[in-house]
Amino acid sequence: MPLTGEKYTQLNQPEATTDGEDRGRWIACDESGWDGEQLVGRQRRFMVYASVAVDDVEAAALIQQLRDQAGIRQAKELKFDLFKNRTNRWSLLQHLWEPGGALHDRCSVYVVDKEYAAAAKVIDLLLEEKEHDEGGNLYADGKARALARTLALEGPRALRGTLFQELMSAFVTLASRRGTSRQDEALGVFVAALDQAWAASTRKAVTALLARLRGTRDYAATFHKDPADPVFPQLEMLIPAVAQTARRWDRRVGRVSVLTDEQQMLTDDALRTVREYACAPVGMTLLTRERGADVAAVVRGDSVDHPSIQLADLLAGAAAAVTERHEGNPSDVGEGLWPVITSFVEQSSLLPYDDPAAQLRSVKERPVRR
Structure with missing residues (x-):
């Protein structure tokens, strides 16, 4: 259901996305495991923010192909839950993402260890x-x-x-x-x-x-002394994840526009902040300073209307299953997809390791149930 209210009136994308000179490459995004500011003691330790460099025109054909191959007729949109418990279905996603697949070099997964x-x-x-x-x-x-x-x-x-x-x-x-x-x-x-x-x-x-x-x-003692209400909370990880995603894709493909799935935290002001941060140079010294990204737009859309967001949802769900595997909570889909999913994990992911992808390939010895 589309978000309503004055905070969500301006940066909506009802039309299908199409790559072009003005907007650049469209990057469709979705998350899994978001808990707002509640970073500890949650059921899932990791938040994943998945993105796919694909516009709606191309995504529509890929989604229809998946529907036909998986025999999914009734669902309004394709969600990872429709695939995760059936090997014949999640293997279709594996073929889509593995070398030679239509989306192999067009996927990114930013992981946050909350x-x-x-x-x-x-x-x-x-x-x-x-x-x-x-x-x-x-x-x-x-x-x-x-x-x-x-x-x-x-x-x-x-x-x-x-x-x-x-x-x-x-x-x-x-x-x-x-x-x-x-x-x-x-x-x-x-x-x-x-x-x-x-x-x-x-x-x-x-x-x-x-x-x-x-x-x-x-x-x-001064955390909440400032009467000015910030655009987003101090412990919010979703908004920085969107900005990091925009910056990383700019480095790979040049000018981008970001299409996020609708999320209550992603207000018009928050999306403006994301674009402002992504376009600004960052770094403490001249040697470490990184130029700002060329981000034409950061907007939101309904996944029902945007097949590109459905592709991002499938990737986010698979990445979440892989992080659960790492935590010692195995599943058939996590075991089957971890080799391809970990190849998409961004080096800049918020994990306490120099090589986040290598760490996520490992599995904790004892099952962890939260």
């Missing part, structure tokens, strides 16, 4: 702010990323039992919009959890990091 994202936000919103005020720069030489990795990867081992989960949950509650109405209470819970974690830590690197974080209470 628990790592929360750890990165701890560093970004607390420690980096303090360091900046004191004349330091945690972004130089990858220091902030290294600290986030320490917290995400070593924290659970250093804080036994439920201590790490309690600490991260307290931070998310404080930093998210839901903490606005009870800021003093949320701050008290976070500070207590931080003190307890520091006292109980069994790893030197984690203990040292927690000691530094204990000095950021004043910064934690």
Whole structure:
């Protein structure tokens, strides 16, 4: 059902998309595993943002071909749920994506480890702010990323039992919009959890990091002091994912237009922010600065009307199954599709590893059920 309300009136794309000089290449996108600001303690640890470089004209023919081959007649649109439990159907997707397939070199998967994202936000919103005020720069030489990795990867081992989960949950509650109405209470819970974690830590690197974080209470107390309502929440991962997707596709094919599936978080203002960020240069130094992308438009559409979004949905669902496999929750479709799906994983994905694709090829030894 199309989104309604004044926040969703301007950047809609009701017409079929067509590649051309004015709009460039159309990139259709869809997500799986989005939980808003709730980054920890969720059923699924990963959010995937899938994109396909295909316009609606070409996508319509591919969707019809899949319908005919899979024998799907009644459904208004093709969703991954129609394919995932039937080998003869998901193997059609495999043929579409594998070398020689129609979409092999036209797919991208940006993966967000939500628990790592929360750890990165701890560093970004607390420690980096303090360091900046004191004349330091945690972004130089990858220091902030290294600290986030320490917290995400070593924290659970250093804080036994439920201590790490309690600490991260307290931070998310404080930093998210839901903490606005009870800021003093949320701050008290976070500070207590931080003190307890520091006292109980069994790893030197984690203990040292927690000691530094204990000095950021004043910064934690100001999360919601600014009366100006931001375009999107501080812990929101979907909007940065759209911007990253636009930037990466520009590097591959030049000028692009991005068509997102309708999502409540993707308001007109949010989509404008995505395009503004994607078009702006980023980087802390001249050596690391990356030019802005050539993004002609960032708009939303209904998947029923846009077969290109249906192709993105199929890719997002398959990528989600592969991340579940990595977490130790196997399925036939995840086992069958991981070789092709991991080849689409972006190096810039928000995971605490230098090679995200290689990590997602592995499987945790013990099943993890959340």
